[in-house]
Amino acid sequence: MLMASHLTRRFGSRLAVDDVSFALAPGEVFALLGPNGAGKTTTLRMLAGLIEPSSGSVRVGSDTMSPHSASRLRGQIGFLTETPGLWERLDVRRNLLVYARLHGLAKPGHAVTEMLDAFGILDRAGDTAGQLSKGLKQRVALARTLLHKPGVVLLDEPTAGLDPGSAREVRDLVLRLRDRQHVVVLSTHNMDEVERVASRVAVLRTRLIALDTPAALRARLFGTRLRIVLGQPASPFASILAEQGFNDVRTQESTLSIAVDRRPSSAPLVVRCLVEAGADVYSVIAEKPRLEEIYLRLLEGDVPQARDTNADHG
Amino acid sequence: MADSSRIRALLDKDLADLWLNPALFIPASLTAFFSILLPFIVAIVIPAFVGERLSDSSDFEIAVSSYRNQPSVSGLNSEGAIQAWIFQHFLVLLVLTPVAGSMSIAAHSVIGEKQARTLEPLLATPMTTFELLTAKVLGSLLPSLALTALCFGIYVAGVAAFAQPGVYRALFTLSSLGIVFLLGPLAALCALQLAVCVSSRVNDTRSAQQIGALVILPIAGLLVVQLTGTFVLTPPVIAYLAIALGGVNIGLMLIGVKLFDREAILTRWK
Numbered sequence: 240m241l242m243a244s245h246l247t248r249r250f251g252s253r254l255a256v257d258d259v260s261f262a263l264a265p266g267e268v269f270a271l272l273g274p275n276g277a278g279k280t281t282t283l284r285m286l287a288g289l290i291e292p293s294s295g296s297v298r299v300g301s302d303t304m305s306p307h308s309a310s311r312l313r314g315q316i317g318f319l320t321e322t323p324g325l326w327e328r329l330d331v332r333r334n335l336l337v338y339a340r341l342h343g344l345a346k347p348g349h350a351v352t353e354m355l356d357a358f359g360i361l362d363r364a365g366d367t368a369g370q371l372s373k374g375l376k377q378r379v380a381l382a383r384t385l386l387h388k389p390g391v392v393l394l395d396e397p398t399a400g401l402d403p404g405s406a407r408e409v410r411d412l413v414l415r416l417r418d419r420q421h422v423v424v425l426s427t428h429n430m431d432e433v434e435r436v437a438s439r440v441a442v443l444r445t446r447l448i449a450l451d452t453p454a455a456l457r458a459r460l461f462g463t464r465l466r467i468v469l470g471q472p473a474s475p476f477a478s479i480l481a482e483q484g485f486n487d488v489r490t491q492e493s494t495l496s497i498a499v500d501r502r503p504s505s506a507p508l509v510v511r512c513l514v515e516a517g518a519d520v521y522s523v524i525a526e527k528p529r530l531e532e533i534y535l536r537l538l539e540g541d542v543p544q545a546r547d548t549n550a551d552h553g
Numbered sequence: 554m555a556d557s558s559r560i561r562a563l564l565d566k567d568l569a570d571l572w573l574n575p576a577l578f579i580p581a582s583l584t585a586f587f588s589i590l591l592p593f594i595v596a597i598v599i600p601a602f603v604g605e606r607l608s609d610s611s612d613f614e615i616a617v618s619s620y621r622n623q624p625s626v627s628g629l630n631s632e633g634a635i636q637a638w639i640f641q642h643f644l645v646l647l648v649l650t651p652v653a654g655s656m657s658i659a660a661h662s663v664i665g666e667k668q669a670r671t672l673e674p675l676l677a678t679p680m681t682t683f684e685l686l687t688a689k690v691l692g693s694l695l696p697s698l699a700l701t702a703l704c705f706g707i708y709v710a711g712v713a714a715f716a717q718p719g720v721y722r723a724l725f726t727l728s729s730l731g732i733v734f735l736l737g738p739l740a741a742l743c744a745l746q747l748a749v750c751v752s753s754r755v756n757d758t759r760s761a762q763q764i765g766a767l768v769i770l771p772i773a774g775l776l777v778v779q780l781t782g783t784f785v786l787t788p789p790v791i792a793y794l795a796i797a798l799g800g801v802n803i804g805l806m807l808i809g810v811k812l813f814d815r816e817a818i819l820t821r822w823k
Binding site: 288290310311313318326327328330340341343380476 | 559566574669680699816
């Protein structure tokens with residue numbers, strides 16, 4: 240549905256994006272993470288057909304983006320830019336109507352009403368954009384992005400600066416888009432958002448340094464750990480577990496943290512050992528490092544370039 | 554292939570936005586006001602103030618001598634003929650109205666979109682550069698031409714009210730109408746295309762307006778050479794000038810499309 244092949248972009252001597260490849264299928268939410276200046280917006284702009292890659296290519300469906308096809312392909316893409324970019328003096332309906340006409344929709348007025356209704360802003364249709372709160376402006380911008388029902392939706396920091404309620408609405412929208420089989424590419428700094436909506440995560444720092452599902456990244460970087468809370472001090476049980484082959488055991492008061500080496504099925508064995516040794520086991524949970532920790536570890540480390548193997552097979 | 558519905562969509566938006574931002578008309582309105590006022594001061598106010606008639610001046614009589622043979626002024630007395638000569642020659646100044654109007658609107662048109670961060674979503678639509686520029690040019694030109702037509706109406710009404718009877722008829726010659734409704738729009742188109750070209754490369758409206766202001770110099774020069782009698786805007790001269798300006802405009806449109814670098818606008822404008 241959307242494929243980036245060896246995307247590279249230079250601005251003069253500065254390399255902004257280096258050899259980025261991935262392939263996305265319908266119903267996939269793909270999060271682009273990276274520090275400021277990592278090339279996220281440049282990547283989105285190349286995907287949206289706004290700027291040309293210095294080398295590499297973008298494919299939307301079966302069409303390759305080129306100066307000749309860009310105008311047509313932009314009609315299949317919805318791009319939410321970093322700022323809402325509304326015409327402040329015009330009312331909300333008029334803002335959307337211009338885009339409905341630019342996209343050549345058959346019944347622009349009807350399409351706008353439908354979209355305003357879907358986003359719950361029909362009652363604000365007559366308000367000028369300048370009167371709206373930041374959250375409402377973002378909602379209008381999202382309505383504008385989806386007005387022409389694009390198959391590919393690119394969202395550049397869609398929840399930046401929004402209050403928790405508005406941010407949640409955006410996340411719910413992304414999930415609805417996923418359910419309707421849109422391809423969604425999300426550039427963000429909000430790890431919580433990514434955790435909740437992304438099916439795959441790419442960490443970008445000019446080049447891709449990681450690309451996988453959040454669970455796979457977590458397992459790769461941190462392994463699988465069990466957190467067990469006991470009814471007594473935990474330290475005496477560490478040596479008992481070591482005898483059973485669990486060498487990486489950390490203790491803190493009555494809590495044990497045990498590396499189970501990507502074997503969640505080890506949980507019954509661990510619990511049995513502890514119970515036989517006289518421990519009162521209160522709770523057993525799989526430890527789940529936050530995505531933020533994964534992200535920071537990826538950025539700290541000297542990680543080899545990642546690539547989506549699907550992109551190479553096209 | 555240009556899609557006229559997309560051009561119309563953006564044009565409608567620009568006109569609606571302009572309607573809600575009338576301050577953009579201030580430069581053109583001031584230009585129009587002084588362009589209209591100046592010939593009335595020369596032909597009506599000063600003679601009334603000093604208590605002399607224009608026809609008392611032998612200089613005017615000499616200047617107008619050949620002009621008096623024209624059919625449009627044949628029925629006028631000496632005073633009326635001199636007034637007609639002044640009002641017709643000063644019409645060139647009215648050309649400045651669409652020029653000033655177009656420049657201020659056009660410079661705002663591209664840079665204003667960028668400053669308001671509305672250009673990137675616009676560039677993300679199927680709209681091509683040619684369509685975008687065409688809409689921007691028309692969105693600046695049409696309101697300026699409407700203002701010029703209004704000013705011409707006021708000018709004619711003023712002449713009919715304050716000048717000698719019949720003088721206003723001299724304003725309905727081929728030359729007069731050619732100056733206002735052919736050279737004016739073409740000069741305005743020239744100025745605004747310069748402004749659009751420049752505004753797609755610079756980041757503030759003043760720079761764009763300053764470059765566009767270059768068009769004012771030849772117009773002012775045209776007025777001076779007309780008054781000295783060394784160059785007269787007869788219908789054939791107007792036609793040649795119109796053809797030349799048309800060629801310049803086509804060239805500027807092509808240059809504008811080339812210069813309007815979507816990437817530079819997105820990546821270098823801060």
